[in-house]
Amino acid sequence: MRVFVTGASGWIGSATVDELLAAGHEVSGLARSDASAAALAAKGVDVRRGDLDDLDSIRDGAAAADAVVHLANKHDFDNPAVSNAAERAAVQTIGDTLAGSGRRFLLAAGVAGLAQGRPGTEDDVSPSHGPDSPRGGSENLALELVERDVHSVSLRFPPTVHGVADHGFIATISGIARERGVSGFPGDGTNSWSAVHRSDAAKLVALALEKAPAGARLHAIAETGVTTREIAEAIGRAFDLPVASIATEDVVDHFGWIGTFFAMDGRATSAATRELLGWTPSGPTLIEDIDAGAYAPR
Incomplete structure (x- = not known):
């Protein structure tokens, strides 16, 4: 075509x-x-x-x-x-x-x-x-x-559609963590993002x-939900930063415009898509990518 x-x-x-x-x-x-x-x-x-x-x-x-x-x-x-x-x-x-x-x-x-x-x-x-x-x-x-x-x-x-050289949401959150010296997550960190x-x-x-x-x-969902606490902990490991909860009322002040998105629940499944197309995701998980240095400064 x-x-x-x-x-x-x-x-x-x-x-x-x-x-x-x-x-x-x-x-x-x-x-x-x-x-x-x-x-x-x-x-x-x-x-x-x-x-x-x-x-x-x-x-x-x-x-x-x-x-x-x-x-x-x-x-x-x-x-x-x-x-x-x-x-x-x-x-x-x-x-x-x-x-x-x-x-x-x-x-x-x-x-x-x-x-x-x-x-x-x-x-x-x-x-x-x-x-x-x-x-x-x-x-x-x-x-x-x-x-x-x-x-x-x-x-x-x-x-998040993640990988080496990603410049999207996770890259932004990683940059904020390095700038502030702490890898934060909203509230109790139980809200999740699919990836x-x-x-x-x-x-x-x-x-x-x-x-x-x-x-x-x-x-296009490989992982139904990765908690924001897991994301913050992985960023903390990647950049040797402390990890901390950010109070709900302080999320936007701490993270800026992306705070609203980071505090949302963005879970989704893909069972119907996989069955329809025969699609089988095989790439690294989000946490594996962060741990492997995908979000290190370049």
Whole structure:
């Protein structure tokens, strides 16, 4: 297939591109910078210059492809409304371009907020609807496109997709621990985050492209829940720091913007996804990655 990937040079996207190329697909990728364009071109990717605000480039990339894998996101946590608006506009543009074609459209989503008091499952419908909701309600928007003959599939990723050179949530929390001289966890540390290794996440995307039915909600979850206390203890071991509880009322002051996320419960399962796709995660666990030095300064 000819596959157009947004976020092709990103953390999950670059590994996904490698999987797609290895599977024999032709890949085109959206690249914002010269460095990203060069890295993609070196792999044999057809580079399309642009970003999430360049809807013409996104439209052209989708129109020329047999399938679209949308992994890009601004992740502007200081201005979430900007990220949400860009995400919704990109999904709407891709959907309008693919409408009536039966072509595949896979997009990144998350598991946060799916369930209260239990792990989220693939049967849980995202509570985010409309342009002002998280991610601009893009998952529900994309799945509604099935009625317009778009083969839409939601790829739900956990709070941490980990590995060497990860610059996401765990890297941020590790940096805060080094800066403050203590590896903290919120409250009693029993709230948990689900996790997956980057390599396993990329393999799931490639499998989903081949096997997932229209309207599917897939969970890229290798570990249902790793407690924030376990995460903090591993960071403490990695950087020889004391480990301490951070009172609930002090979490945001201690951790900054990421404190709200770190204090949330982000558990989810993937039993249905594994059975549907034959996906078997085999990469290191989150704690194994931290212990092995994946988050050491580089």
